Amino acid sequence: xxxxxxxxxxxxxxxxxxxxxxxxxxxxxxxxxxxxxxxxxxxxxxxxxxxxxxxxxxxxxxxxxxxxxxxxxxxxxxxxxxxxxxxxxxxxxxxxxxxxxxxxxxxxxxxxxxxxxxxxxxxxxxxxxxxxxxxxxxxxxxxxxxxxxxxxxxxxxxxxxxxxxxxxxxxxxxxxxxxxxxxxxxxxxxxxxx
Numbered sequence: 001x002x003x004x005x006x007x008x009x010x011x012x013x014x015x016x017x018x019x020x021x022x023x024x025x026x027x028x029x030x031x032x033x034x035x036x037x038x039x040x041x042x043x044x045x046x047x048x049x050x051x052x053x054x055x056x057x058x059x060x061x062x063x064x065x066x067x068x069x070x071x072x073x074x075x076x077x078x079x080x081x082x083x084x085x086x087x088x089x090x091x092x093x094x095x096x097x098x099x100x101x102x103x104x105x106x107x108x109x110x111x112x113x114x115x116x117x118x119x120x121x122x123x124x125x126x127x128x129x130x131x132x133x134x135x136x137x138x139x140x141x142x143x144x145x146x147x148x149x150x151x152x153x154x155x156x157x158x159x160x161x162x163x164x165x166x167x168x169x170x171x172x173x174x175x176x177x178x179x180x181x182x183x184x185x186x187x188x189x190x191x192x193x194x
Contacts, residue, residue: 005059070099
């Protein structure tokens with residue numbers, strides 16, 4: 001078997017990933033896996049840090065370079081911060097022929113039962129996305145029927161000022177600059193499409 005990648009993540013600065021890493025190393029040794037590399041992220045929940053963590057990005061890049069054949073994680077929530085992110089990564093790994101093992105949850109795509117489990121999880125996630133989309137569409141239709149104005153609030157005084165400036169001979173871009181709006185927005189309003 002190709003080497004495995006170990007991924008660990010902690011959510012606060014005072015947490016230590018060593019407990020996860022020790023268990024993952026022991027598991028790899030018990031299965032006689034060769035470890036390619038350990039990828040470790042320390043990510044807080046702060047909004048400014050919600051982009052993909054650096055080690056996670058490196059793991060995905062190395063996966064695309066076929067540097068390993070399996071990813072070992074301690075638990076799903078220590079790998080991905082959301083179900084869509086987990087499913088996206090798993091789809092990427094599947095397309096690349098890379099297995100995935102969540103040690104504490106005993107999910108192992110190197111085994112038939114693990115592959116079945118992920119097929120079921122993927123189908124449930126797709127079903128849930130479709131339900132959410134359907135509910136959103138139904139809610140929007142209901143709001144329209146009740147006369148609720150959807151989208152950004154309109155500002156009739158600004159729209160009237162746009163029309164006056166247009167009658168005065170100003171072009172769309174000049175009006176947009178003067179009123180601090182985008183040219184596309186001014187154009188839509190003047191055409192009556194906004």
